Amino acid sequence: MTLLITRRSAGAAALLGAFVVVAPALTAAPAVAQQPPVKIGFSMSLTGPLGAGGKSALIAMEIWRDDINAKGGLLGRQVEFVYNDDQTNPARVPAIYTKLLEVDNVDLVVSSYGTNVIAPAMPIIMRKQMVFPALFGLAVNESFKYDRYFQIMPAGPSPKEDWSRGFMELAKSKGLKTIAIAAADAEFAQNAAAGARKNAQEMGFQIVYDKSYPPPTTDFAPIIRAIQATNPDVVYVGSYPPDSVGMVKAANELGLKTKLFGGGMVGLQFASIQKNLGPMLNGVVNYDFWVPAPTLNFPGIEAFLKKYQEKAGPAGVDPLGHYLPPWAYAYMQVLGLAVEATKSLDQGKLAEHMRTTTYETIVGPVKFGSNGEWATTRALMVQFRDLKPDDMEQFSKAGSRIVLYPPSVKTGELQFPYRQ
């Protein structure tokens, strides 16, 4: 609905949107009116800190819904979404899922975006024994151990450690010894840094700097200098979008000298930030989940991105949509494929199927392990190369981000070192 909002008629569009949400049944094709729709319920962060991601995810999910409905829906029934904005506020989540399950009587549920808003839904989902495809929760199931939880983010079977494994292995392969770890004081960055720390210890790195910084940090120069003072071979950063920008800019301005720089910086996957940083990104090695590359050109991804990019501009979300949207499409796709294969909405059968099957999706083959995470990691490590200033187009093509890890989808070798 937020797609409707244009500058001129924002208020009116929002009001109109209200009715679209309240009465989505009206939009269903009349030909299938006698068949009740399959209702998929979820909460999504459309406002608040993760609002930008949540909105782009919703666009992707709606593309999936329209695709599947154009093909005749699921089990011959049209698919309909029932969703509510959780405002990235965990306290809203339990009420929303209870409402979806008890008032709206949805047939299927999927998660909101991010650990903070996935975890509060878990007790409710578990009591109702629903299959729960999750979108980018980091190690949520470690505490819940729920066997119907399926996480689409390709971190791997032990997500916290697998996340940075590629980065550390690259460092190891070059014989590097000392590492500095800097991470934002917030959920994801801290978990990712904890994994990096563990990997570093296991692989025998010496940790020379290990500090957190608060998210509302304006100037990163003092942090970069403190890191430089320890003269590390490797700098691992776990950061959120504004800090990622601050870190990369400060590292360039001060000429940070290290051999490998990057790791877990959220935001460097977003087109607006990539465009603004441009050549400052050259040489940075960072995690990613999908980039345009011959090894990752799965069937359907191109068509999807084309549809997404048409809608992204007016909605004011990430214009290229490489990071979250394909996965938001894919977690719906997995659920849809499972429903088609089992020809049922029975949660037990669906879960059973999802535990054992490899699904062909727009993000490639998806296979879940026993804890609901990906059975093997496909967290990419990519290196930014040959970037020109102020050019968004270059990021939509292969070659701007070289895939270094994992070996199965590799497109090039590490350019080394970062800066001497």
Add this chain to the structure above:
Amino acid sequence: MIIDPGLFLNAVVSGLLLGGFYIAVALGLSIAFGQLDIVNIAHPAFVIVGSYFAYYLGAHYGFDPVLTGILLTPVFFVAGILVYRVYYVSFERTGQESLSGLAFFFGLMFIIEVTLIMIYGVDYRLVPAPYIGMNWKLGLVDFPLRMAIPFVVSMVMTIGIYFYLSKTFIGRAILAVSQDRQALQLMGADPVRIKQIAFGLAIATASVAGALLIIIGPVEPSINREYIGRAFAMVVLGGMGSITGTVIAGFILGIAESFVQTFAGPSWAPAVSFSILLLTLAVRPSGILGRQS
């Protein structure tokens, strides 16, 4: 532990540059809150509006952010006057300003945030500018232009406001408004009109501060909340409405932050800044340069 002189000097300079930017954010509040006793919680939200104008004109027409910030000050000035009119008619005239005024600005903050979201969405916005990413090196010390230019602009603006307040008739009248309203009336100046101009001026500084903010880093609508605490801390620390005090407070906060980041854990930076504030409030509630009552 021996402290590396390079690290030390750089920490001082970084702190000053950061403090300089903080001063730009707090300057308007120093006038509105310090001189006029208007608790404008929404001031940082106006700063973000300034950032979005700088983004819009920069991304679509190639305007330099600083130029945009300066060009749009009249627009912000008028907006400030309008807000003050509403505030005056609703609260000041009826003597309800303290609590109701506070709630009013809270509400205004939400309205500004949501309006920005409805127009621009929630994605991060940045501006290109040729000096972003450039660095001057003076011996051991770095001056990244991304921080140095906001510093210079902020200082020029602050000095300008300082002289305006102390040398012009209206400026002096603004200073008098907070101290002796009756004397002002005897001088033949209408306090409401004076306060109106002062508040307009306060909001006008937000236009420039917003441009500086988006030079330094990415901006999204709710980021203003991060600056509410810091801006109020500076004004209170500086002694309510003393421009010099706010400047000193800004530098103290900037340097404290940069030292904690360099030599201790950056994680403790906010606690250190706000502990300084609490301590100051406990020991000397009137602030560093405040008038002792």
Add this chain to the structure above:
Amino acid sequence: MRSGGFWGFIIGALLVGIAFVALGKNEYYYFAAYVILQSLIMAVAWNILGGFTGYVNFGAAGFFAVAAYTTIALNKYLQGLGLQPPMLVYIAAGAVVCGLIGLGTGYLTLRLRGVYFAIATLALAVVFQTLANNWDYVGGAKGSYILTPAPPPFFSSYIKYLFFVMLLMSLFAIIVSRYIVHSKFGRGLAAVRDDEVAAECMGVPTLRLKLISTTVMGVLMGMAGAPYPFYVTYVDPQSAFSLGIAVNAIAMPMIGGTAYWYGPVIGAILLGTAQEVISVTISSELNVFLVGVVLVSFVILAPSGLVGLVNDLRARVKSRA
């Protein structure tokens, strides 16, 4: 409200609550009601200081979060010992810790008046948030999980139990708040609000009164925050210290009317319900927008809140008659 009517109201609310727990089927309403009651307690607590004495507490989220973190720390410690204590233990712990912080805040009022005090409470919340970020025992910035325990006897599900606990605490908060307004203590507080210096001169023990009211505020906010981890199951500093909690605690009394004990109750029920309804019907920014618009229009058009507005209208009708 007359005394008999008041107790009738309390008992009535309790009976309705019990019937609701016993007969209700649709669990959504308990979740929704929990959130509303939580903000009701916060609003009533905020009003004991803000409305009755005029000292504005910006750091309500700080109190709330400290109590939530007390629960997490205590739960982790006790579980390590193999204990699973009843909810009352957590609530008592949160109330004591926040009561002490409230007492400390009270001493701030010795030197800080008006806006200075408000800024100090804001600073206090930031300091506590930084502590929570850096305290690894409770998960630090990573956040902390708490698994929902089995529901106690007589309750068919845990959320019903949580709702019932919250209802009891809300009624308790209301009773306390009303008692304060009607007691000599409350008249002292009103004197502080109207003119603190004059009150002091008249021999009102202003410091003691302020200390009691900040402590009571802290205790009530602590009670509201203590069960939160069990409700949400995952707590991180960012969400526990969220500005929204502080804003609601201020907005709800303002809308209802800060001068009356039932002002925040009415404000919380109306605004809380509206927020809940809007967030499940109009999924958009309009929810945040609503708080802004309602707040601004209320303080402009009805500065003494709904209660004040109704009283005004009544007086006008009477004078015409």
